Amino acid sequence: MPLCGGHVALVTDTAAEQVGTEDALPGPCPVCGSRLGVRWPTATTCATCEWPWGDVPDGELPPPRVDVVYYLRQRDDFGDRVKIGTTANPRQRLAAVPHQELLAFERGDRRVERRRHAVFATDRYPRTEWFRTTPALLAHVATVAAGVEDPWALHARWTSEALALRG
Template identity: 50%
Template structure:
């Protein structure tokens, strides 16, 4: 199995149009394209939703792998694109569930919100797509 050179998760497959171009099903990166190692990776800020027992942390990071590795949690529920402005709006939206800091009671309302953000796509797959899209925008 050959994994994607960009995200390392998908095995490239033929595109839906059937014209023979192979791309990663996770991030959409085209086979043969190589990210320029001399250029910095684009900044992709995300708001994350982490569950620990009966609580959910709503936070933000431009480096979610590093950030989530530092936070004790049981499950990554979702990502949404956004920075501190989006994070703050979520803190205001769910203020009635706040238990302290960035932790909120895992009430059905908040759990449903996170589930709607996630949809059927795993959070890390969504993040990989956003990074690939940002790289494509930087090259164009």
């Protein structure tokens, strides 16, 4: 179907609005520190957390609280085990807990953590937040982590969303 120049431009603009182009940000994202962005006809956003480039988070406000349930894996003399814990500051908390692998983050607070502890109670090491690595636990973690290559990128997105919702 032949189109005039004006309609070709309209179709091109409409198509460009549907697909962004990955590109480096001019500087690190002020929310998550990523350098990868997505250029759209009307704006550029961070590819990791989708924070609009150029928007500056209000530095006078405290960072938003984003509670997460985390799943850590530890292999040592005690065996292969998984810790299910919760925190609002995962970088600080995970730095204090010996582990080899961060398996996943799940959005949630102490209530979600307690539910997970109850579900896997039969596999829990007494008086700890550590659990035997069972097929059921690993299946749950796989479900939580489905489609997420990097749990930290997911946390950055949640933080960005919380900042955006706060205004």
